[in-house]
Amino acid sequence: MARLVMKFGGTSVADIDRIRNVARHVKREYDAGHEVAVVLSAMAGKTNELVAWCREAALLHDAREYDAVVSSGEQVTAGLLAIVLQDIGVPARSWQGWQLPIYTSNAHGSARIVEVNGAELIKRFAERNREVGVVAGFQGVHKETGRITTLGRGGSDTSAVAVAAAIHADRCDIYTDVDGIYTTDPRIVPRAHRLDRIAFEEMLEMASLGAKVMQVRSIELAMVHKVRIFVRSSFDKPEDIDPSGTPPGTLICAEEEIVEQEVVTGIAYTKDEAQISIRRVQDKPGVAAAIFGPLAEANINVDMIVQNVSEDGLTTDITFTVPAADYQRACAVLETARSNVGFKSLDGANDVAKVSVIGIGMRSHAGVAAKAFQALADRGINIRAISTSEIKFSLLIDADAAELAVRRLHSLYGLDK
Ligand code: ADP
Ligand code: ASP
Ligand code: MG
Numbered sequence: 001m002a003r004l005v006m007k008f009g010g011t012s013v014a015d016i017d018r019i020r021n022v023a024r025h026v027k028r029e030y031d032a033g034h035e036v037a038v039v040l041s042a043m044a045g046k047t048n049e050l051v052a053w054c055r056e057a058a059l060l061h062d063a064r065e066y067d068a069v070v071s072s073g074e075q076v077t078a079g080l081l082a083i084v085l086q087d088i089g090v091p092a093r094s095w096q097g098w099q100l101p102i103y104t105s106n107a108h109g110s111a112r113i114v115e116v117n118g119a120e121l122i123k124r125f126a127e128r129n130r131e132v133g134v135v136a137g138f139q140g141v142h143k144e145t146g147r148i149t150t151l152g153r154g155g156s157d158t159s160a161v162a163v164a165a166a167i168h169a170d171r172c173d174i175y176t177d178v179d180g181i182y183t184t185d186p187r188i189v190p191r192a193h194r195l196d197r198i199a200f201e202e203m204l205e206m207a208s209l210g211a212k213v214m215q216v217r218s219i220e221l222a223m224v225h226k227v228r229i230f231v232r233s234s235f236d237k238p239e240d241i242d243p244s245g246t247p248p249g250t251l252i253c254a255e256e257e258i259v260e261q262e263v264v265t266g267i268a269y270t271k272d273e274a275q276i277s278i279r280r281v282q283d284k285p286g287v288a289a290a291i292f293g294p295l296a297e298a299n300i301n302v303d304m305i306v307q308n309v310s311e312d313g314l315t316t317d318i319t320f321t322v323p324a325a326d327y328q329r330a331c332a333v334l335e336t337a338r339s340n341v342g343f344k345s346l347d348g349a350n351d352v353a354k355v356s357v358i359g360i361g362m363r364s365h366a367g368v369a370a371k372a373f374q375a376l377a378d379r380g381i382n383i384r385a386i387s388t389s390e391i392k393f394s395l396l397i398d399a400d401a402a403e404l405a406v407r408r409l410h411s412l413y414g415l416d417k
Contacts, residue, residue, distance in 0.1 A: 042073025118166030210270030
């Protein structure tokens with residue numbers, strides 16, 4: 001007997017028929033003798049609709065009320081699954097974030113989980129014939145104010161890992177609309193192939209750099225609490241699954257569990273960043289602080305930074321990226337700081353993409369990035385900025401070249417199946 005968390009995403013609970021399919025998956029594990037907690041997303045498209053309603057009601061709205069509205073999608077699916085499970089003879093009870101409770105910070109709209117109380121779920125496994133706990137993902141409650149919070153888009157992944165840690169689950173299974181983690185988004189590159197295993201560090205980079213298959217915080221949490229995650233498809237028929245075999249999927253685990261480490265594991269890309277260039281900045285000590293200090297104070301994350309070598313020894317150009325959503329605000333902050341920084345002009349671009357190549361194997365291999373520069377140059381793709389770290393490098397390019405670049409790099413590093 002094992003203790004499992006099973007998480008199902010929006011497409012997997014999109015209507016009552018699919019919720020029935022989910023219930024049969026849960027019954028399959030329940031009948032095998034396991035203790036099961038389920039974490040659910042809202043029906044596909046529901047959260048988008050709720051967010052749009054808030055915007056329609058008032059463009060600038062109270063974040064606490066936004067959370068009151070958008071958390072409702074998960075309340076519905078959790079209740080529905082409990083109903084369907086009971087109907088097929090599996091004892092089940094739904095739990096909203098505030099009921100368990102799942103305590104979070106009060107950063108409404110992107111709250112962080114502080115503590116999950118799994119005691120009641122565990123008690124019911126023992127006392128009520130392994131009653132299945134169906135937990136509404138994405139939502140929690142702020143302890144001091146008692147107000148409902150949400151964890152940011154894609155947050156039910158994080159709910160699932162947090163519940164798994166709280167009940168000391170043996171595994172956290174993420175059921176989604178793909179049968180695992182691929183070398184890159186299979187919707188963009190049909191030749192992408194499924195990875196059997198991926199290290200936490202690599203998955204963290206993949207997610208941070210654009211692969212939206214798992215929320216970034218869920219991986220951070222899994223690393224800290226050593227929760228093994230298995231990503232698999234919810235569309236397989238429960239009846240067709242061989243209980244003794246290993247289903248197709250990807251294990252997200254510690255690096256030590258991976259025997260054969262490739263140099264490059266995956267490619268991610270995002271169009272969610274914007275480029276800002278500051279021209280003819282005075283080249284003197286303290287300038288970087290004068291630029292990036294005010295941006296940090298405004299809570300704007302700066303990512304890639306390139307400073308050109310000064311030609312005249314007096315002025316230089318600085319280019320960097322910020323989240324596209326913060327682009328206008330960043331420009332406004334810089335204009336305000338202009339007299340203090342001292343620069344000639346400010347320009348930027350929203351139509352850029354960041355393509356990233358990820359792999360723990362890069363630590364022990366030289367020249368991995370250099371190959372990419374040449375390959376993109378051969379395709380006439382201009383690189384606007386570069387950033388590197390131990391296990392990844394990122395290239396900023398024109399947005400309309402993004403898909404071509406991803407496909408080119410995917411085959412360059414031998415990832416095509
Ligand atoms: P869910 O609703 O189950 O949470 P998501 O839409 O959040 O599902 O995540 C699954 C999607 O992530 C897939 O349909 C796929 O298009 C996308 N995706 C992006 N990058 C990858 C990748 N490297 N591997 C697998 N899926 C990826
Ligand atoms: N329903 C929420 C969203 O769409 C949370 C999730 O699906 O993970 O962001
Ligand atoms: Mg998701």
